[in-house]
Amino acid sequence: MLFSQVMALYLVTGAAGFIGSSLVRALLATGEQVRGLDNFATGKPENLAGVESQIDFRESDILDLDALHSAMESVDYVLHQAALGSVPRSIDDPVRSNRVNVEGTLQVLVAARDAKVKRLVYASSSSVYGDTPTLPKREDMPPNPISPYSVSKLAAELYAGTFYRVYGLPTVCLRYFNIFGPRQLWDSQYSAVLARFITRMLRGESPTIFGDGEQSRDFTYVGSAVSANLLAATAPVGEVAGRVFNIASGTRISLNHAVTAMKELTGYDGPIQYGPDRAGDVKHALADITLAKHHLRYAPTVSFEEGLKRTVAWYVEHAQAQTVKA
Numbered sequence: 177m178l179f180s181q182v183m184a185l186y187l188v189t190g191a192a193g194f195i196g197s198s199l200v201r202a203l204l205a206t207g208e209q210v211r212g213l214d215n216f217a218t219g220k221p222e223n224l225a226g227v228e229s230q231i232d233f234r235e236s237d238i239l240d241l242d243a244l245h246s247a248m249e250s251v252d253y254v255l256h257q258a259a260l261g262s263v264p265r266s267i268d269d270p271v272r273s274n275r276v277n278v279e280g281t282l283q284v285l286v287a288a289r290d291a292k293v294k295r296l297v298y299a300s301s302s303s304v305y306g307d308t309p310t311l312p313k314r315e316d317m318p319p320n321p322i323s324p325y326s327v328s329k330l331a332a333e334l335y336a337g338t339f340y341r342v343y344g345l346p347t348v349c350l351r352y353f354n355i356f357g358p359r360q361l362w363d364s365q366y367s368a369v370l371a372r373f374i375t376r377m378l379r380g381e382s383p384t385i386f387g388d389g390e391q392s393r394d395f396t397y398v399g400s401a402v403s404a405n406l407l408a409a410t411a412p413v414g415e416v417a418g419r420v421f422n423i424a425s426g427t428r429i430s431l432n433h434a435v436t437a438m439k440e441l442t443g444y445d446g447p448i449q450y451g452p453d454r455a456g457d458v459k460h461a462l463a464d465i466t467l468a469k470h471h472l473r474y475a476p477t478v479s480f481e482e483g484l485k486r487t488v489a490w491y492v493e494h495a496q497a498q499t500v501k502a
């Protein structure tokens with residue numbers, strides 16, 4: 177059958193996570209075959225609601241090499257999203273962040289190498305640039321990690337590049353800049369700022385800004401990260417293998433500005449608290465996305481305002497946002 181000949185098998189690690197589950201949906205929508213891996217450390221079964229029967233889902237850990245070897249069978253492309261996110265989490269427990277993000281990625285690379293997959297796309301982070309003053313960040317700038325999380329993301333990036341050079345495994349690293357959107361983890365102390373603030377505001381609880389709120393981020397809608405992965409998996413190997421690309425919107429928004437927009441969309445009119453600066457925090461982040469535009473034909477999908485609107489609408493619709501959790 178022609179259809180089965182053109183379909184590829186994608187392995188998504190972290191498939192029940194925020195970005196992973198968005199990738200699973202996008203792949204299914206384009207008719208691809210999907211295998212998903214997640215240990216539910218931060219991913220949630222409900223993120224795969226409605227699509228679980230359409231994928232080969234396996235509850236397992238990227239620290240389990242046997243499970244990885246079995247998950248790689250017949251796989252064409254690996255989209256490696258599994259990780260322990262959050263700078264503060266890594267400051268609280270650097271060993272665990274390192275184990276999952278570095279050792280876990282190394283094992284995914286080993287299994288992908290052994291299975292001779294066509295491509296492995298690795299979810300890296302803008303945090304590897306650290307707090308250097310030059311904006312926008314370009315991929316040829318020297319990394320300068322200032323938190324255990326960013327060290328772990330950079331170390332795994334170096335492993336990915338090395339696996340291309342040493343073993344010929346075609347790897348592509350995507351440096352995500354503050355991805356946000358529906359399904360982002362919202363009920364954890366380590367949740368990203370927009371998911372945390374939107375859900376607090378919807379519950380009438382006041383959010384706390386760490387610092388003066390003038391820190392800025394290149395907030396990027398999840399649809400952009402999804403399209404970047406699909407492009408990176410299939411772009412000509414000679415253009416992308418062994419390389420690193422910024423994935424962002426290419427615009428910078430201060431936290432104070434984002435808070436104003438979130439207040440408007442959620443109808444929250446209570447107070448905003450200000451607290452001390454957060455350890456390991458970067459002041460400003462903004463990406464130059466020229467390289468991704470050129471080699472991946474990448475373009476950001478939706479504006480910050482539109483993305484925020486969709487995100488708030490999603491949290492409003494999902495009763496979970498109304499449930500108070502300590």
Ligand code: UD1
Nearest residue numbers: 261262301302303352354368369384385386391454458461
């Ligand atoms: C960092 C990375 C990002 C990565 C993410 C993974 C940078 C620039 N970005 O995001 O690429 O994907 O880690 O976890 O390093 N904040 C508050 N109040 C809160 C929570 C957060 O004011 O309750 C502030 C933080 O201090 C920070 C900003 O919001 O200034 C964003 O924080 P967060 O959403 O945790 O992401 P980053 O640490 O920027």
